[in-house]
Amino acid sequence: MGLLVDGKWHDKWYDTAKHGGRFVREDARFRNWITADGSAGPGGSAGFTAEADRYHLYVSLACPWAHRTLIFRALKGLQELIPVSVVHPHMLASGWEFAPDPEPLHGSRFLHELYTRADDTYTGRVTVPVLWDKKQQTIVSNESAEIIRMFNGAFDHLTANTEDFCPIGLLPEIDRINEFVYHRVNNGVYRCGFATTQDAYEEAFHELFGALDELELLLGKSRYLVGDRLTEADWRLFTTLVRFDAVYFCHFKTNQRMISSYAHLQGYLKELYQYPGVRETVNFEHIKQHYFFSHGHMNPARIVPLGPVLDLDSPHGRHI
Ligand SMILES: N[C@@H](CCC(=O)N[C@@H](CS)C(=O)NCC(=O)O)C(=O)O
Structure with missing residues (x-):
């Protein structure tokens, strides 16, 4: 790592000392946008036109941020257009690794080789997901929040899949919920798990469980986070919820309650898990191997727990 x-x-591990023991996530550095006509998106440079056989996605099946991109790739029918390579679940001294085989485009063994191929003076963390442009030989984006927005719309003219998880009229509410869920839940579990002082851990813990209580109340009244329509906000919450009981509860000490003990959150989690194409993007073997084995300072014997038994396939009962 x-x-x-x-x-x-x-x-080198994260430097939490400079933030009083708090884990603060770095901003992603590659922020270009693929657009239908190649015009510049909300950030970065122009020239990344949506085309077949041009882009390649690198993910970890363990990572909740990368998982978002796999879900949108599936929901939007982009599997043929955007091939994917998966890193090994163990992230050790050299960071994310392609094993047993190197990745197919350049024969790289380590993800950091792709970052230096794109920018040989790059300074920063080497994270998944990475969306690679074969034409310009560079990283389009390593920010999952923006990659899923591109996937949601930029390729529609090629796939004829016009399903929209970010309808313009709902965007302000989607963005508001995303902000809340990002800080308190998606990144909130990491803020608990990677805290290096008791105070920093407790602050994140209370924010996380306060947020889960609010979401439980909301989902008691509403089928999805933004009314009766499934949106991007739901998929962003889903990737944290699906890892929660298997990993975060124990490994990140987010152990006030399991998701399975919340009636509405658990039903909602099951509904999203059972949505066509989504179950296939969830790999509990990679998820558990990654967290418990990679973080040796948190789990020195690197024992990967066998439980808990998860029940995500039974009827979800969501008919609000
Ligand atoms: N902002 C990024 C965050 C991605 C991220 O932090 N990924 C983790 C895996 S879960 C990673 O690759 N971490 C490696 C590191 O921080 O060194 C995104 O959402 O795309």
């Missing part, structure tokens, strides 16, 4: 400094790999 580490980062690149001026294009050189350093094996």
